[in-house]
Each structure stands twice: as structure tokens, then as C-alpha cells.
Amino acid sequence: MEKLHDFQRFIDAEEKIEPKDWMPDEYRAHNIRQISQHAHSEVIGMQPEGNWITRAPTLRAKKILLAKIQDEGGHGLYLYSAAETLGISRDEMIAQLHAGKAKYSSVFNYPTLNWADIGAIGWLVDGAAVTNQLSLRRTSFGPYSRAMLRICNEESFHQRQGYEIMLKMAKGTPEQKEMAQDALNRWWWPSLMMFGPHDNQSARSTKGMLWKIKRASNDELRQRFIDKTVPQAEFLGLTIPDPKLRWNEATGHYETSDINWEEFNQVIQGNGPCNKERMDHHKQVHAEGAWVREAAAAYAARKQEQLVEV
Amino acid sequence: MASNHTDSQGPVWEVFTQKKSGVPYQHAGSVHAFDKDMALENARDLYTRRDKPSGLWVVPAAEIVAVDPGEAAPFFDPADDKVYRHPTFYEVPAGVENL
Ligand SMILES: [Fe+2]
Ligand SMILES: [Fe+2]
Numbered sequence: 001m002e003k004l005h006d007f008q009r010f011i012d013a014e015e016k017i018e019p020k021d022w023m024p025d026e027y028r029a030h031n032i033r034q035i036s037q038h039a040h041s042e043v044i045g046m047q048p049e050g051n052w053i054t055r056a057p058t059l060r061a062k063k064i065l066l067a068k069i070q071d072e073g074g075h076g077l078y079l080y081s082a083a084e085t086l087g088i089s090r091d092e093m094i095a096q097l098h099a100g101k102a103k104y105s106s107v108f109n110y111p112t113l114n115w116a117d118i119g120a121i122g123w124l125v126d127g128a129a130v131t132n133q134l135s136l137r138r139t140s141f142g143p144y145s146r147a148m149l150r151i152c153n154e155e156s157f158h159q160r161q162g163y164e165i166m167l168k169m170a171k172g173t174p175e176q177k178e179m180a181q182d183a184l185n186r187w188w189w190p191s192l193m194m195f196g197p198h199d200n201q202s203a204r205s206t207k208g209m210l211w212k213i214k215r216a217s218n219d220e221l222r223q224r225f226i227d228k229t230v231p232q233a234e235f236l237g238l239t240i241p242d243p244k245l246r247w248n249e250a251t252g253h254y255e256t257s258d259i260n261w262e263e264f265n266q267v268i269q270g271n272g273p274c275n276k277e278r279m280d281h282h283k284q285v286h287a288e289g290a291w292v293r294e295a296a297a298a299y300a301a302r303k304q305e306q307l308v309e310v
Numbered sequence: 311m312a313s314n315h316t317d318s319q320g321p322v323w324e325v326f327t328q329k330k331s332g333v334p335y336q337h338a339g340s341v342h343a344f345d346k347d348m349a350l351e352n353a354r355d356l357y358t359r360r361d362k363p364s365g366l367w368v369v370p371a372a373e374i375v376a377v378d379p380g381e382a383a384p385f386f387d388p389a390d391d392k393v394y395r396h397p398t399f400y401e402v403p404a405g406v407e408n409l
């Protein structure tokens with residue numbers, strides 16, 4: 001009890017918790033769940049974009065997309081490392097993902113149908129992710145906070161490269177503009193869903209806020225994202241697919257329709273358009289890479305033996 | 311600093327980078343690797359993708375000796391009671407300069 005009291009005081013003083021510090025079991029479990037799911041999202045998120053590497057319209061676009069996707073893989077690795085400091089192994093995390101016990105962001109269960117989708121992902125999906133991640137730089141667990149700092153620095157080009165694609169298409173031929181609008185239509189709502197359920201529906205939020213794991217509520221972050229994104233859509237000359245969208249002079253915020261929570265729940269439960277494809281692909285690639293890990297382990301063991309023999 | 315040797319991805323190595331010559335090395339994060347060379351390569355690919363640094367260290371996480379946070383307070387205690395280690399402890403008479 002005393003320990004818990006000191007722990008809370010420490011957190012309230014905006015100090016960071018480090019891996020070997022005393023922490024409540026629930027704090028540890030909450031961080032493992034959140035950080036590993038964040039890591040899985042970065043890694044699974046490479047799939048929808050990877051779908052377009054071989055079909056990028058120019059060499060410049062292809063190089064940018066490759067670098068962006070490589071960053072996302074790196075983000076996954078930073079986050080796995082941060083979660084590992086809490087005593088879970090990388091293998092366990094991957095096993096939890098494959099067993100469906102650990103989730104990843106539902107947004108990556110939507111397909112990338114045309115090149116404009118790559119623009120929309122960078123602009124909207126990375127834009128939503130970075131809104132969340134900027135806030136998480138102040139999370140109370142040290143390794144998570146440091147991973148967020150590193151990630152936010154790298155994210156700054158992701159959103160811009162996406163917006164650049166949208167801008168080119170929106171100002172291009174009528175067909176290109178139509179593709180850009182279609183991509184916005186399909187990615188807008190899944191992007192808003194990335195922030196999770198409404199605050200009054202999210203049971204875990206309370207403890208997460210008390211322990212400063214989360215630094216802003218789902219609805220707060222979602223509103224922040226909407227407020228900065230709507231003017232960007234206007235600049236593109238594209239229409240946000242929400243007839244109820246309007247600027248509220250009094251609050252200084254945009255008002256929107258509510259999210260289709262039935263769709264959100266369906267996708268979370270595994271019934272989105274690409275859930276099975278994403279998971280099958282991850283399992284397949286992980287299994288295909290097993291021989292590399294085994295060979296590397298055998299090689300390291302043999303070198304160790306030779307060292308002992310000499 | 312986790313060190314999980316049963317993981318099929320190899321043991322954990324802590325990574326330190328030096329941003330430019332002359333400045334101290336800083337902890338960047340960690341990687342998994344089966345040997346030294348792989349640890350350096352993985353660390354390069356993960357932690358130095360931009361802003362080419364001037365140096366990179368990798369250290370097996372299991373080899374790092376750290377102070378137990380529970381014992382940190384008494385362990386570091388001696389640092390606290392020697393005020394005369396700080397220049398502000400000394401009174402410099404008015405009129406004396408460059409001291
Ligand atoms: Fe990312
Ligand atoms: Fe990103």
C-alpha cells in the first residue's frame with residue numbers, strides 16, 4: 001500500500017518509471033498490452049503500403065515509399081524492445097499476435113485499392129497515429145516515452161509524403177482527383193476509429209490516465225486530429241465524407257457525425273475486409289524466416305565452441 | 311535492459327551512438343542479434359537510418375552491471391553531503407575577479 005502510494009506520488013511528479021523500478025502488476029500488464037499492440041500495428045501496417053511498392057508510379061515515389069515502410073518496421077522494433085524490458089519476450093508477443101490475443105490497429109484491415117490510397121494513408125493514418133504518439137511522448141514508462149520521441153522525429157516525413165501524393169492527384173486530371181476523393185472517402189472513418197471508443201465507453205482509460213500511461217483521452221485526441229485535418233482537406237479541394245461536418249464558432253472545434261461503431265466492432269472482432277489476409281501473411285513470413293534464425297543461432301554456437309577449443 | 315537468451319531471435323544488445331565526434335555516446339535502444347557483427351549491423355539499420363553518426367557501440371545486455379533501483383538512494387548517498395565540492399560553497403571577496 002505504501003509502495004503504491006509512493007509510486008503514484010512519483011508519477012504525479014512527472015517522473016519516469018524505469019524497467020527495474022517497483023511497479024504494480026497492473027501497470028506492468030497495461031504497458032505490455034499497450035506497447036506490444038502498438039508494435040504489432042507498426043509491423044502489420046507495412047502490409048497495405050507494401051502492396052504498392054512494385055507499382056509506384058515513379059522511381060522517386062518508390063524510393064520514398066520504401067524508406068517510409070522501412071521506418072515503420074523500425075518503429076515496431078523500437079516498441080518490441082520497450083515492451084521486452086517489462087519481462088515479456090519477443091517470441092511471446094508474436095505468439096500472442098498469432099493467437100489473436102494481442103490486437104493491432106483496426107485501420108490496417110482495410111485494403112489499398114489504388115495509388116491514392118498510399119497518399120491517404122500517409123496523410124490520414126500517419127496523421128492520426130502521430131497525433132496519438134505526440135501525446136505519448138509524455139507517457140510515464142521511460143522506455144515507451146523514449147521510443148515515442150524517436151518515432152515522432154521520424155514520422156515527420158511520413159505525413160508530408162502522403163499529403164504530397166494527395167496534392168498531386170487532387171490537382172491532376174479529373175480522373176486523378178476522383179481517385180483522391182475516393183481514397184479520402186474510404187480512409188476518413190477508419191482513421192477516426194484509430195483513436196478507439198468514446199471516453200465514456202473505454203473502461204481501461206481511467207487507470208491509464210491515473211498512471212499517466214495515456215496523456216490525453218481518445219475523444220480529445222480524435223478532436224485534435226479532426227481540427228487540424230479538415231482545413232488540409234479544404235486546401236486539396238476534396239470533401240470530407242460527412243454531411244454533418246461543420247465548424248462550431250462557439251467551441252472553436254469541428255462537429256462531426258458519430259462513428260459507425262458497429263463497423264468498428266466488426267473489424268476489431270476479425271471481420272474486416274483484410275483481417276485474415278494480414279494475419280495469414282504475417283504467420284507465413286514468420287514461419288518462412290525460421291530457418292534464418294536457426295542458422296544464425298547454430299553459427300553463433302559454433303563460433304563460441306571454436307573460441308573455447310582454441 | 312532485458313536479456314532474454316531463450317528468445318529465438320538471439321540475445322539482446324544495448325546500442326549506443328555518438329551523434330558527432332567529440333560528444334558523449336548516448337544510449338539509443340536495443341537490438342536482438344546472435345553475434346557481434348550481426349549486432350552492429352542490426353544496430354546500424356535500426357538506429358542510424360538518418361543523420362549519419364560518428365560512432366556506434368553494441369554491448370551484450372547481460373554484461374551490463376546496474377545499480378538496483380531499490381538500493382539507489384543509499385548507494386548514491388555520499389554524493390549529497392559534501393557541499394564543499396561545489397564552487398558556490400566558497401565566498402569570493404568583492405573585487406576579486408577571474409576566480
Ligand atoms: Fe510508425
Ligand atoms: Fe508512420
